Amino acid sequence: xxxxxxxxxxxxxxxxxxxxxxxxxxxxxxxxxxxxxxxxxxxxxxxxxxxxxxxxxxxxxxxxxxxxxxxxxxxxxxxxxxxxxxxxxxxxxxxxxxxxxxxxxxxxxxxxxxxxxxxxxxxxxxxxxxxxxxxxxxxxxxxxxxxxxxxxxxxxxxxxxxxxxxxxxxxxxxxxxxxxxxxxxxxxxxxxxxxxxxxxxxxxxxxxxxxxxxxxxxxxxxxxxxxxxxxxxxxxxxxxxxxxxxxxxxxxxxxxxxxxxxxxxxxxxxxx
Amino acid sequence: xxxxxxxxxxxxxxxxxxxxxxxxxxxxxxxxxxxxxxxxxxxxxxxxxxxxxxxxxxxxxxxxxxxxxxxxxxxxxxxxxxxxxxxxxxxxxxxxxxxxxxxxxxxxxxxxxxxxxxxxxxxxxxxxxxxxxxxxxxxxxxxxxxxxxxxxxxxxxxxxxxxxxxxxxxxxxxxxxxxxxxxxxxxxxxxxxxxxxxxxxxxxxxxxxxxxxxxxxxxxxxxxxxxxxxxxxxxxxxxxxxxxxxxxxxxxxxxxxxxxxxxxxxxxxxxxxxxxxxxxxxxxxxxxxxxxxxxx
Numbered sequence: 001x002x003x004x005x006x007x008x009x010x011x012x013x014x015x016x017x018x019x020x021x022x023x024x025x026x027x028x029x030x031x032x033x034x035x036x037x038x039x040x041x042x043x044x045x046x047x048x049x050x051x052x053x054x055x056x057x058x059x060x061x062x063x064x065x066x067x068x069x070x071x072x073x074x075x076x077x078x079x080x081x082x083x084x085x086x087x088x089x090x091x092x093x094x095x096x097x098x099x100x101x102x103x104x105x106x107x108x109x110x111x112x113x114x115x116x117x118x119x120x121x122x123x124x125x126x127x128x129x130x131x132x133x134x135x136x137x138x139x140x141x142x143x144x145x146x147x148x149x150x151x152x153x154x155x156x157x158x159x160x161x162x163x164x165x166x167x168x169x170x171x172x173x174x175x176x177x178x179x180x181x182x183x184x185x186x187x188x189x190x191x192x193x194x195x196x197x198x199x200x201x202x203x204x205x206x207x208x209x210x211x212x213x214x215x216x217x218x219x220x221x222x223x224x225x226x227x228x229x230x231x232x233x234x235x236x237x238x239x240x241x242x243x244x245x246x247x248x249x250x251x252x253x254x255x256x257x258x259x260x261x262x263x264x265x266x267x268x269x270x271x272x
Numbered sequence: 273x274x275x276x277x278x279x280x281x282x283x284x285x286x287x288x289x290x291x292x293x294x295x296x297x298x299x300x301x302x303x304x305x306x307x308x309x310x311x312x313x314x315x316x317x318x319x320x321x322x323x324x325x326x327x328x329x330x331x332x333x334x335x336x337x338x339x340x341x342x343x344x345x346x347x348x349x350x351x352x353x354x355x356x357x358x359x360x361x362x363x364x365x366x367x368x369x370x371x372x373x374x375x376x377x378x379x380x381x382x383x384x385x386x387x388x389x390x391x392x393x394x395x396x397x398x399x400x401x402x403x404x405x406x407x408x409x410x411x412x413x414x415x416x417x418x419x420x421x422x423x424x425x426x427x428x429x430x431x432x433x434x435x436x437x438x439x440x441x442x443x444x445x446x447x448x449x450x451x452x453x454x455x456x457x458x459x460x461x462x463x464x465x466x467x468x469x470x471x472x473x474x475x476x477x478x479x480x481x482x483x484x485x486x487x488x489x490x491x492x493x494x495x496x497x498x499x500x501x502x503x504x505x506x507x508x509x510x511x512x513x514x515x516x517x518x519x520x521x522x523x524x525x526x527x528x529x530x531x532x533x534x535x536x537x538x539x540x541x542x543x544x545x546x547x548x549x550x551x552x553x554x555x556x557x558x559x560x561x562x563x564x565x566x567x568x
Contacts, residue, residue, distance in 0.1 A: 008377050011370035012386065018367070019393055019447065022404035025414055029407070038412050082282035089279055098279075101286040107553050109505025111522045112542045115529060116293035119539075122310055123296055139289040142282065171274070200397050203507050217399050224399075224512065228407040236400040243396045251388055 023240055030233035037228040047234040057235065060219040063130060064199055067215060071137035072194035078138065079145025079194070080187055086146065087153040105143045113140055114207030121208065128210030136208035137198045144197060145190035152186035192250075301539035302332035312536050336540035346524070346541065350548065353521040356435060356510075357503040360442035364499050365492065367443060368450030372491075373484075375451075376458040387455070394448045402441050402512050409437050409513070433515025441509040446502070450495040457491030457563075458484070490563040497556035504552075505545055521545055 030048075034041030051057060085092070086099055105113060117136045121128055156179065164174040180187075202217040209218065224232055306313040314331035340346045375386045393401060408414045409432040416428040431437050461484060469479040507522035514520065521541065529538040 005377075007370075008374035012374045012378075015367065015371040015374075015447075016389055018444070019389070022408055022444070023393070023396070023401070025408065026400070026404045037407060038410070038414065038417065078282045078285055081278055082286075085279040085282060089275055092279055094283070097291075098283055098286070101290050105290060107501050107549065107556075109502070109522060109542075109545060109549070111505055111507050111525045112297070112546060115525070115538060115542055116297045117289065119296045119300060119535070120289070120293035135289060139285070142285070146282075196395055200399070202399055217397070220399055220403070221508075221512075224403050224406065228403075228410070232403065233407075236397070236403065239400060240396050244392065247388070247392055247395050251384075255384075 026233055027237045027240065030230065030237040032230060032233075035230065037230055037233065047230040048238075051231050051234045051238075054231065056214075057216070057219060057231075060214045060216045063133075063213050064216040067130060067133050067137060067205075068195050068198040071134045071198050072141060072191050074134070074138040075141040075145050075194040076187060076191045079142040079190055080149050080183075082142065082146040083150035083153055087150050102143050102146050105140045106147065110201075110203035111207075114204040117204070118207040127212070128208060129212040132208045132210070133205050133213060133215065136204050137194075137201065140204065141194035141197045144193050145187075148190040148193060149183060149186045152183050156182060297539045297542055299332070300536050301336055301543050302334065303536045304331075304333075304335065305534050305536050310535070311533055336536050337544070339537070340540055340544060345519075349519045349521045349524045350544070352519045353504055354548075356438060356442075356518070356520060357500050357506075360439050360446075360503055361496050361500045363439055364443045364446055364450045365496060368447055368495060369454055369492070371447075372451045372454035372458055375455055376461070387452075390448050390451050398445060399508060401445050402509055405437065405441055405444065405513060406432065409440070432513065433517060435514065435518050437513035437515075438510050438518050438520075441513045442499070442503055442506070445509065446499045449498040453494040453498065454488060454491040457488045461487055490559065490566065493559045494556070494563070497552055497559070501549060501552055501556065504549060 029037060029040075031043050031045060032040055033044035033046065082098075082102055086095075086102065092098075114136070117132075117139070118128075121132050121135075126132055160178050160182070161174045164178045165171065169177060200217065201215075202221050205215045206218055206221075209215065220232060220235070223229060300312055303312040303314060305311060314328050371390070375383055375390070378386055406413075410416070411428050411430065411432070413432065415431070416425075419425045420428065431440075465483050465487075466479050469483045470476070474482065505522045506520060507526055510518045510520040510523050511526070514523075522545075525538050525541045525545070528534050528541060
């Protein structure tokens with residue numbers, strides 16, 4: 001057993017306090033009755049009520065969710081195809097350019113990605129709105145998906161697919177029945193990553209959107225620029241709550257799956 | 273044939289929505305600002321045939337690039353972005369390393385929980401995490417309230433709208449990117465090496481400094497680049513926490529485009545930012561490759 005020294009305890013305590021205290025304060029003050037955000041005036045949920053009645057926020061939230069679902073689904077399909085092309089398709093014309101285009105958006109500053117897409121949309125005369133935000137989000141998040149999926153594909157045992165084909169499956173059946181179930185956790189986490197990136201994105205959406213469509217981050221950014229507001233605190237609390245719930249559920253499910261697997265293996269072992 | 277379709281769908285998508293837009297940025301960076309729609313010249317007019325194409329290319333020049341080197345604002349902005357990114361990366365390392373180290377020292381049952389606690393903020397909105405600090409750091413913010421109440425200071429500290437607030441914002445939002453790669457290398461570390469060092473007379477601290485730290489170098493380098501690269505072009509943090517006193521190139525580009533509507537100059541700023549970023553990106557790739565080879 002390793003010693004857990006006071007130094008380690010302090011760094012973990014301070015580190016997690018630093019990470020969580022700001023969000024904790026935000027949550028506490030979202031229940032503040034006062035309009036003055038820095039003065040505590042008793043418990044109240046009135047800001048949540050005002051938030052629900054604020055149509056501009058609700059509209060923006062709806063647009064954000066629509067964009068998130070469509071773009072992350074497209075990004076997952078394109079990203080999985082791209083990962084397949086990178087890992088399994090062997091050599092093809094322009095492969096270096098292709099892998100460059102997959103990795104470049106990951107390190108490209110958002111302002112540049114946004115600027116370049118906006119100039120494209122103007123160049124081809126596409127009106128900016130939901131469609132252009134979806135195109136923009138799909139493009140950068142498909143690269144994240146393909147990185148996640150290709151790291152799973154590269155450790156995938158090819159002989160499994162070969163065995164399926166030896167047993168009479170065609171290439172597509174082998175993919176659908178053997179490969180897809182094995183890489184599906186990576187595809188699901190790719191989708192989740194793409195969805196979160198899309199919900200979160202301010203800079204690229206600001207370039208790609210027009211007056212016709214506003215996403216939640218754009219809305220939050222423009223009101224936050226004027227300072228702290230209790231409504232935004234309430235909104236933040238809701239978003240933090242949803243994410244925390246999602247992440248904890250996901251980790252519990254994967255933990256249970258791991259335990260299940262372990263149990264199955266043990267019983268099988270005993271049978272033998 | 274199927275293989276061709278499979279490759280060409282994502283390929284064409286990226287060509288159309290990554291490479292083409294990027295070439296447009298490059299082309300516009302060589303153009304001049306003009307009072308037209310779109311607001312730059314020259315524009316390719318295919319209707320005039322070959323002479324139109326020739327005129328188009330002869331009108332492109334590097335004037336904007338020369339302008340950027342002569343105007344002080346821009347290279348000051350590049351330098352100050354570099355400075356902020358370097359200092360912030362160092363501060364993140366200073367805070368992130370002990371956290372990563374402490375997690376590897378924790379018992380096996382606790383490690384996944386601690387890791388989850390590090391990753392969780394990454395999934396919550398970036399914008400909200402930056403926003404949370406506005407209320408804390410402001411003149412009448414929570415931090416100043418505590419400091420004044422306890423009598424640690426008599427005057428409120430001015431932190432918001434200064435570079436210090438930007439450092440805090442960067443360290444806060446990018447901390448997971450530093451902790452995770454360092455944790456990954458520290459976790460693989462063989463404890464018997466440390467025991468050997470201590471058997472040979474090293475103190476706890478020298479054993480750490482001579483054995484653990486050098487062996488975690490790959491993770492440290494990876495973490496530093498993962499913080500440094502996105503920080504250099506950062507827009508949200510300096511514009512929410514930095515005020516008008518903090519000059520960062522991402523903000524300059526934004527203002528040049530949206531406020532001044534000088535598209536050619538904004539494009540030039542973008543191209544030069546990318547040229548600067550190529551160096552750390554290449555170094556980062558090399559480090560990753562080395563790590564992968566070491567793993568084998």
